[in-house]
Amino acid sequence: MISALQAVPYISVLSGGLLIGLAALLLFAFNGRIAGVCGITFSLIKHPPSLPFTAWRWLFLAGLIVGTLLYHFLTNTPFPEPPNNSLPLLIAGGLLVGYGTSMGSGCTSGHGVCGIARFSTRSITATACFMLAGIASVFVFKHLFGWSI
Amino acid sequence: MNQKIIALLAGLFFGAGLAASGMNDSNVVQGFLDVSGDWNPALMFVMAAALMVTIPGFQYFLRRKPILAQSFNLPALKNIDRQLVMGSIIFGIGWALVGYCPGPAIAALGYLNWEGIVFVLAMLAGAKLRQFQVT
Numbered sequence: 001m002i003s004a005l006q007a008v009p010y011i012s013v014l015s016g017g018l019l020i021g022l023a024a025l026l027l028f029a030f031n032g033r034i035a036g037v038c039g040i041t042f043s044l045i046k047h048p049p050s051l052p053f054t055a056w057r058w059l060f061l062a063g064l065i066v067g068t069l070l071y072h073f074l075t076n077t078p079f080p081e082p083p084n085n086s087l088p089l090l091i092a093g094g095l096l097v098g099y100g101t102s103m104g105s106g107c108t109s110g111h112g113v114c115g116i117a118r119f120s121t122r123s124i125t126a127t128a129c130f131m132l133a134g135i136a137s138v139f140v141f142k143h144l145f146g147w148s149i
Numbered sequence: 150m151n152q153k154i155i156a157l158l159a160g161l162f163f164g165a166g167l168a169a170s171g172m173n174d175s176n177v178v179q180g181f182l183d184v185s186g187d188w189n190p191a192l193m194f195v196m197a198a199a200l201m202v203t204i205p206g207f208q209y210f211l212r213r214k215p216i217l218a219q220s221f222n223l224p225a226l227k228n229i230d231r232q233l234v235m236g237s238i239i240f241g242i243g244w245a246l247v248g249y250c251p252g253p254a255i256a257a258l259g260y261l262n263w264e265g266i267v268f269v270l271a272m273l274a275g276a277k278l279r280q281f282q283v284t
Contacts, residue, residue, distance in 0.1 A: 013191045016170025017198025023162035024199065025206040030155040032215030032222050035163065037252040042276040056156035061255055063160020068256040070161065071168035080174030082262035083247050090264055094254075094271025095278070096243025101251055102279035104236025105224065108250040109163075111237075112196055117203035118211065118223070125229050126237040133241025138182040141245065149179060149246055 024113050031056070036110020037064070038101040085149060104130075152217050167256045170195040175248025175257075182245050243275075 024035040033056075040057045072079060083090065101107040104126050106115060111130075115123020141147045171177040172195060180189035215221055226233075244250050249257065249268055257265040 010191060010194065012169045013171060013194050014198045016166045016168070016172070017195040018202055019162050019166030019169060020195065021166075021199035021202025021206075023159040023166060024203050026155055026162065027159040028203075028207055028215070028221075029210045030216045030218070031152045032218035032220060033156075034222070034224070035159060037163075037250075037255060038276070041251060041255060041273075042280070045273055045277060046280060056153050059153050059157040060160040060163075063157045063162075064164040064167070064252065064256045065259040067161035067164025067166075068168040068173060069164075069259045071165040075169075077168070079260045080171075080257075081176060082260070082264040083175040083249065083268070085247055085264065087267065089246055090267045091271045093243045093247030093249070094268040095275040096239050096246065097249065097251060097254070097268075098243075098272035098275025098277075099279050100236045100238070100240030100243055100275075102236065102276045104233050104240055105226065106237075107240060107252070108196075108244075109252050113199045113203055114207070116200060117207035119208075120224075122224070122226060122229055122233055126233055129234055129237035130241035130244060133238040134182045134245045135184050137242045137245035138179060139185050142179075142183060143185060149248075 020109075020113060024109070024117070027060070028114065034110055034114045035060070036106050036114060037061075038098075038107040039105070039110050042098070042102055089147075089149065100130075155217065163252065164256045166199075167253050172250075173253045173257050173260075175253070178248040178250075178253070179245065182248075 027033045027035045040060055044054055044057055106123065106126055111123040111126040116127060141149050167173050171192060177189060178192065180187060181192035247268055251272065254265065254269050254272060258269060
């Protein structure tokens with residue numbers, strides 16, 4: 001367990017979490033919007049577009065990518081290793097995440113960080129469901145099936 | 150300051166936070182979900198730290214008005230239904246398979262790995278499939 005803890009130092013874990021919280025609070029306090037990454041992303045691929053104003057969504061997503069890159073360049077931290085999945089598993093994982101978060105109207109950010117902060121029972125339920133499903137799935141895939149995921 | 154600048158700033162902070170916390174590292178995320186194996190509990194503190202900011206902040210502003218907008222844009226649905234539970238479980242399975250949830254998947258596009266790009270394209274296809282199904 002010690003080696004796993006050292007993979008990401010706690011100080012950056014905590015400051016990262018605080019930054020995520022600050023970002024979500026900024027969008028909520030100023031714009032009255034929920035910083036749910038899947039909701040923001042998937043509303044952009046709706047046809048016909050159901051929402052007239054999309055510029056802020058593109059800016060948020062651009063910020064997400066640039067903010068990550070800025071962190072690595074400013075702190076001189078190497079990029080993480082890419083997922084070590086086979087192509088079929090990558091595609092299956094992406095399909096499940098896209099379909100599931102659309103069906104469940106939210107992901108880790110929208111339900112986990114914002115919804116819980118609103119004391120939404122839907123979000124608390126959703127967060128419990130995807131956490132437990134994630135933990136159970138890693139157990140099944142890795143330890144029962146012996147897949148390298 | 151207008152809402153577009155706030156959205157960009159929020160995205161920048163969010164992206165930096167994901168990178169700093171280890172959420173962008175799919176192997177760290179899978180280590181967090183691997184409770185029965187070589188468990189890495191560190192990511193628990195990401196959500197805990199984020200909630201330390203959002204819970205008091207959201208509760209404060211919910212009783213007021215957004216600073217730049219007329220009102221809050223909140224989900225209309227209130228009841229717990231089959232879609233919420235089933236969708237979240239399906240999401241959790243996909244999250245476990247690869248170690249990416251939507252935020253880190255988009256943020257990691259900047260790393261320009263083919264694995265991340267394939268994952269995001271599949272994720273958009275999955276969302277599209279759901280959109281076709283319900284419209």
